[in-house]
Structures are given as C-alpha cells and as structure tokens.
Amino acid sequence: MTTSQLVQEIKRKKSFLCIGLDVDLNKIPEHLLSEEDPIFAFNKAIIDATHHMCVAYKPNTAFYEAYGLKGWKALEKTINYLNDKHPEIFTIADAKRGDIGNTSTMYAKAFFEDLAFDSVTVAPYMGKDSIEPFLAFENKHTILLALTSNQGAFDFQTKTVEGKELYKQVLETSKTWENSENLMYVVGATKAEYLGDIRKIIPDSFLLVPGVGAQGGNLQDVCKYGMTDSIGLLINSSRGIIYASKGTDFASAAAGKAEELQKEMAQILS
C-alpha cells in the first residue's frame, strides 16, 4: 500500500486509528479457549467488529511467538484474513527487528513476502546497514523506533549524543539512508511534548504512535503537536480496545471502545 492510499483511507473513514492485536490467552474470553485456534478466532471477531472504524491493524509478534508454532500459524491466518477481506487496511508487523545486512534481508522477506504485511517495525541500534535491506522493498514501509512510549526510553534515547538527543540523531541520520522515503517512525503518545521538535526534523513522515489508553498517552496532545497536512499519524490502541470485555460481548465492547476513539478523531479531522 502506498502512503497516499493510506491517507485516502484515513479521510474516507475519518479515522487514523490502529488496533493492536496483542492476543494473550490469559486475557481473552474463556469461551474462545475451546476453539481450534483461539487466537485467530479472537482476532477474526475483533476485526469483523472494528474494521470500519480503523485504518490499520498491528499484531505484535511477541504474543504469537510465545505460543510457538500454533502462534505463528495464528499470525499467518490473521494477516491472510486481513489481506483477503480488507486489502484497504494498512497492516503492521510490530516485530522490532534489526540485524546485519544479509540477515535483515531475511527478516524483510519474512514480513513483506512470506507474511505480506505492508510494514514492519525495526530497531535502530545496529545502524544503516541493518535498516536499508528493509527499505529496499517497494511499496512497503519500515517503521523505525525513535522515541518509545516506555520508561526505559529515558535510559538511552533521550541522552545527549554529540549535542542532541539520541532519538534526534536517529531521526536525522535515517533521512540519509537509501530509500528513506519508505520510513515511518515510532513515537510514543506518552512523549507528546517532544512531537514539536520531532516535526522539525521529519515534517511529513508518518508516525506510529502507541501508548494512548492503557499507557496513559493523550490523543488531543498527540494531534496538537504531531499532525501534518496529510494527517501523518497512526494512533495505536491495543489493550484498551481488544480487552474491553472478557464476556461473550467482547467484540461489540471492543467496537464500542474503537468507536469512541474514531469519533474523537473525526472531530479532530473536521
């Protein structure tokens, strides 16, 4: 999917909501545990109930890998279901990968070819030759960790490196990489006050913003400092939506939570 197709979808749906599919078998409704594939059954119900209110889904790979083969199979079924039924939806493999060149190419193949996601999240620590192999894929998007939503972001990301914070060095350096137009960035909603500075470095790039909801980030603040003429934001909520209820009404409860956010977004867009 191209960035302009994503922007069109945002305008059509009046939503820049991304729903995180972080499926923990200890948190999903008990009646699903007797299904042949409880993880996929949960995802399918959530997708069926919420797809008209969001423009992106983001499974975090950790939650699938934790269940081994079964989990990887559920991830495969989920991305195939999304690509079959809702090809207009932007898909994000939240995998935070990164390795030396030839190895990053294998990761890129895993998520862009074998699983056919539109995008994957990557970590910057290993530098240019760990990210460029992802950027080489046409019409695929590589979402680089810049300033994350967790407390540990202050351990290294906000430390000053040769005159400016590490996350700013990451942003600036990444702009020099080949095919950098395929980059998006992760900036946590809990760090909304940094968005003004971030927009000075990357005025137009799309940001994937986790941390609204359970982690305490505020939608209004993120939009105030981070929105561009082409929106430029994907706001992710995971637990706040998908675990709205543990009963048989879980999918409609999730839809209710998604609708609250979508309505707030529609108002901001108008």
Place this chain on the structure above:
Amino acid sequence: MTTSQLVQEIKRKKSFLCIGLDVDLNKIPEHLLSEEDPIFAFNKAIIDATHHMCVAYKPNTAFYEAYGLKGWKALEKTINYLNDKHPEIFTIADAKRGDIGNTSTMYAKAFFEDLAFDSVTVAPYMGKDSIEPFLAFENKHTILLALTSNQGAFDFQTKTVEGKELYKQVLETSKTWENSENLMYVVGATKAEYLGDIRKIIPDSFLLVPGVGAQGGNLQDVCKYGMTDSIGLLINSSRGIIYASKGTDFASAAAGKAEELQKEMAQILS
C-alpha cells in the same frame, strides 16, 4: 545451563566455539532440497558432524522466519534435537528482540519456555524495562547487543553520549539492572581493539563474539584483548563453517572448518 557449567564444557572440549545455524535454502546442498524438511536435515547433519568441537549453537531466527511456518517448525525441531541429544551444549536464539515490559515477557516465554533455549540476544534501544523481563528467568542468559560487528555500529554505538561512547553507556547502565548477573554481551570480532576498554567495564561477563571468518574478524586479537580467567568468550562462526561445501560432503567439510578453529582455540587455552 549455568555459566560455570558452560566454563566446564569449554575446558573439557578445549573449545569456545559457537556455530551459527543460519540456514539459507539458496546456499545448502541441492540434494537436501528434496528432503521433507531441508532446513532441519541440514542442521541435524551439521550438528552430528560438529558437536564435539563446539560448545554452543546459535540459530539466527531471521533465517527461520523467512520460511514462515515451515521455518519456525525447523527451528523448533533444531532446538529440541539439541536439548535431547546434546543437553551439555549452550543454545542461543539470535533474535535481537526487545519491547515494552509485558511484551518482552512474551518474547522471553517464546525463547526460554516454548523453545527452551539457554539464551537469547536482545537490543538495548528501549532500555531497562525492555530487558529486565528476560533477566527474571533463572538459569537463562540474556545477551545484550553492545558493539556489533557491522559497519552500521559506527552510526550510533560509537557516538559519544554524555562523555562516553553509547556502547559503554549501555554496558555501564545494564550493570545496574535487576538480575544483571544473567547478562552476557555481543561484541563483534571486527571491533577487537575495543575489547580492552570493554573489559574495564565488564571484566568477567561472557561475550558472544560474531564476525570471525566471513566478516573478517581475527580470533587471536579477540582472545588477546577479551579473554578472562574463566575464558569469558564464545566465538561464533556461521557461514565460514556451515557453507564450507555445497556438495554431499558438506557436513564433513563443515567439521573440517570447525576443527581448524577448535585447534586454534585449544592452543590458546593451553
């Protein structure tokens, strides 16, 4: 496996060699491609031929994920084979993971419980709360990227952060984390000249050292600057060993290459 068990094995085998199982279907002998599971068939043959000359195996997860479900299944079979047949061998999931706290716990479960590896590699960018969930697992080892073997290491890792290089900040900060005794570190063999400084910060920790062989690192230099009284080194070679031949003699050719390194190590240890 405890660190002292690993040291005992190193002394018994006169080897601190780790073999990287980075299986690329384009590089393995063609006659294996007709096997039901070519990846596992390749790994099994390599393990059978080399296990007495090394103390660790390190599959890089990228090479398995690239083949989807089939690949993940081959990874599962490989770790199960190692744990069944060679429980004395230290196993490393080279996965370079890291995420916010509850998500890192899922990754730790994936590699320490579901796949039962002894250790996993992790990336430091997201800080303390992205790594401590791994460190909480008893008798499991978390191998933190410090100074990697690739060119991109100079993009951020060697940049000066508040008076010292980022990789040194990572080393020092990581020592303050809970259960930091479960940490090991990745330092590339191509950066041997940095090992003196690194040993001032972490005098006793085990280092996983990739980059000998195909990437150009030198074993003698690494040992000169990095070895401790308890050895403290695992030297990894992947392509240089496993792709020594593309013929039906691939396993014995790999054993030959492993033996060359093992003999060099035995001499250094004596």
